[in-house]
Amino acid sequence: MKKFLLLCLVSVFAFSLVACSNTTKKDESKGSSNEAKIPEKLTKPVTIEFWHAMSGNLEDTLKAMTDDFNKSQKNITVKLVNQGAYNDLSQKLMAAAKAHNSPVMAQAYEDWMTQYIQNHLITDLTPYIKDKNHGWSDEELNDIVSVFRDANTWDGKYYGVPFNKSTEILYYNTDMFKENNVKVPTTWDEFQDAAKKLTKKDGNKKVVGIGFENSIGLSFPTYVRQAGGQTINEKENKVTINTPEAKDALNFLNGMVSDGTARLAGEDGYMSGPFGRGDVAMYVGSSAGLSFVAKEAEGKIHWSAAPLPKGKEAATAFQGTNLAIFSSATDDEKLAAWEYMKFLTSKEQTARWAKATGYVPVRTSALDTPEWKEFVGKTPEYGVAVQQFDAGYYDPHIQGKSGVNDALFSEIQAVLLGQKSVDQGLQDAEKSAQDAVDKASK
The missing domain is CATH 3.40.190.10 (Periplasmic binding protein-like II)
Structure with missing residues (x-):
C-alpha cells in the first residue's frame, strides 16, 4: 500500500539537474545527441x-x-x-x-x-x-x-x-449508502450532503462520511479547477493559489473537516485502511489503489467506485x-x-x-x-x-514544480488540521510556491 501511494506523493521530492553537464558521452564524441539518426x-x-x-x-x-x-x-x-x-x-x-x-x-x-x-x-x-x-x-x-x-x-x-x-476516484461503501438511502454524489452539494448523512455513531464506533489522504494538498489543484480556477499560469511563470476560486475550494474541503463529516488519514497513514474497516463511508483515492482497497475490504465491507463529484466544472488530475x-x-x-x-x-x-x-x-x-x-x-x-x-x-510544465508541491502539501494540510486559517494558508502557499518557481527560474 505504501508503495502505490508513493506514486501520489512522488512530486513532493525535489531534485535538480542544473549542476549536470549539458553534454553526454555521445555529445563529446559525435556532436549533438538530439540529432535524430534513426537506423533503417x-x-x-x-x-x-x-x-x-x-x-x-x-x-x-x-x-x-x-x-x-x-x-x-x-x-x-x-x-x-x-x-x-x-x-x-x-x-x-x-x-x-x-x-x-x-x-x-x-x-x-x-x-x-x-x-x-x-x-x-x-x-x-x-x-x-x-x-x-x-x-x-x-x-x-x-x-x-x-x-x-x-x-x-x-x-x-x-x-x-x-x-x-492513474487518477483519483471516489470509493464508497455500498451497504452504508443503501442503509442511509444515499445516492452516489456527482456534485459538491451532493458530496457534502452525503457526508453529513453518512456520518454517525454506530455503538462506540463513529463512522465519518468522507475520508481524504494526508497528501490532499497535492490534489488541491483538482478542486481549484473544479471551482473554475487554476493554480499555475504557465505562460507567465506565476503561481495562482491565493484566488477566489482557490478559497472556494479550500472552504469546501475545510468545511467538511471542521464539521466532522470528513477526516484525513492521520495516524492510519493511508485512507484505504479506515475505509476497509468501515470507519469512513467513502474516500477519495488513486485508481491505482483498486487492488489494495479490495484487499483491505475483503471479508469486511462491500464497496464500489465512481467518478469524482464535480464543482462548477469536472476536473481530475492524471x-x-x-x-x-x-x-x-x-x-x-x-x-x-x-x-x-x-x-x-x-x-x-x-x-x-x-x-x-x-x-x-x-x-x-x-x-x-x-x-x-x-x-x-x-x-x-x-x-x-x-x-x-x-x-x-496534467500539471503545467513549469520550473520549480516540486517546490510548488511542497508548499501545497504542507499549507493545505495545515489548514485542514486547524493550524492555519483558510486565508493564511492560501497566502503562505502562494508565497512559498512562487519563491520556489522564481528560484528555479534564475
Missing part, C-alpha cells in the same frame, strides 16, 4: 537497460510483458533494473547524468523531464514518431489519450510516451510516469528503446497492463478491445477512471 533496421544485437520503480505485482507484470517483448525480437534485449522507490530512481538518474552514465531509458515524471530537457539529457522523440519505417501513423498518435499526449509535449515536440497513469530515452544512448540503443516503448504502449499491451495493475490504458482504442470490455464488465470499478478522460488535466 538493427543489424546486430542490442541490449538496453530500463530503469524503473515498479514493485510487487506491478514489477511482476512488467517483467512478464518485457519477457514477451524480448522473445519477439531478434536483435533487442531489454534488461529491467529496479531502482527502488521513485525518490530513489530520481536521485540515481541525477547521479548517473552527472557521471555521464545514464541508462538508455527510464520512467520519468513531467517535472523531471522538464529538468532533463533543459539540460539536453533526453531525446526528442518526434522524429521517431514520424519516421516512415518505425513511427506511428497520425491515427496511432492521436489514439494516445489526449491528456497524456499533451503532457508529453514541450514546445510542440514529444519527449516521452505515457506509461503508468498522474504517473512516462517513458523517456536518454540522449547519451547510441543510435541503435535509441531505436531499440523506441521499439520497446511502442510495444508497451500498444493497444493490446496497455490494456493488459491496466487489467493487471489498476492503471488506465493510455490508448483510446484499448477501451474497445473485447478483453477490456469483458474485464470491466466483470469488475466495473476498473472502468471508472477512464470515464474521467474528458475531465483530465
Whole structure:
C-alpha cells in the first residue's frame, strides 16, 4: 500500500539537474545527441537497460510483458533494473547524468523531464514518431489519450510516451449508502450532503462520511479547477493559489473537516485502511489503489467506485510516469528503446497492463478491445477512471514544480488540521510556491 501511494506523493521530492553537464558521452564524441539518426533496421544485437520503480505485482507484470517483448525480437534485449522507490530512481538518474552514465531509458515524471530537457539529457522523440519505417501513423498518435499526449509535449515536440497513469476516484461503501438511502454524489452539494448523512455513531464506533489522504494538498489543484480556477499560469511563470476560486475550494474541503463529516488519514497513514474497516463511508483515492482497497475490504465491507463529484466544472488530475530515452544512448540503443516503448504502449499491451495493475490504458482504442470490455464488465470499478478522460488535466510544465508541491502539501494540510486559517494558508502557499518557481527560474 505504501508503495502505490508513493506514486501520489512522488512530486513532493525535489531534485535538480542544473549542476549536470549539458553534454553526454555521445555529445563529446559525435556532436549533438538530439540529432535524430534513426537506423533503417538493427543489424546486430542490442541490449538496453530500463530503469524503473515498479514493485510487487506491478514489477511482476512488467517483467512478464518485457519477457514477451524480448522473445519477439531478434536483435533487442531489454534488461529491467529496479531502482527502488521513485525518490530513489530520481536521485540515481541525477547521479548517473552527472557521471555521464545514464541508462538508455527510464520512467520519468513531467517535472523531471522538464529538468532533463533543459539540460539536453533526453531525446526528442518526434522524429521517431514520424519516421516512415518505425513511427506511428497520425491515427496511432492521436489514439494516445489526449491528456497524456499533451503532457508529453514541450514546445510542440514529444519527449516521452505515457506509461503508468492513474487518477483519483471516489470509493464508497455500498451497504452504508443503501442503509442511509444515499445516492452516489456527482456534485459538491451532493458530496457534502452525503457526508453529513453518512456520518454517525454506530455503538462506540463513529463512522465519518468522507475520508481524504494526508497528501490532499497535492490534489488541491483538482478542486481549484473544479471551482473554475487554476493554480499555475504557465505562460507567465506565476503561481495562482491565493484566488477566489482557490478559497472556494479550500472552504469546501475545510468545511467538511471542521464539521466532522470528513477526516484525513492521520495516524492510519493511508485512507484505504479506515475505509476497509468501515470507519469512513467513502474516500477519495488513486485508481491505482483498486487492488489494495479490495484487499483491505475483503471479508469486511462491500464497496464500489465512481467518478469524482464535480464543482462548477469536472476536473481530475492524471498522474504517473512516462517513458523517456536518454540522449547519451547510441543510435541503435535509441531505436531499440523506441521499439520497446511502442510495444508497451500498444493497444493490446496497455490494456493488459491496466487489467493487471489498476492503471488506465493510455490508448483510446484499448477501451474497445473485447478483453477490456469483458474485464470491466466483470469488475466495473476498473472502468471508472477512464470515464474521467474528458475531465483530465496534467500539471503545467513549469520550473520549480516540486517546490510548488511542497508548499501545497504542507499549507493545505495545515489548514485542514486547524493550524492555519483558510486565508493564511492560501497566502503562505502562494508565497512559498512562487519563491520556489522564481528560484528555479534564475
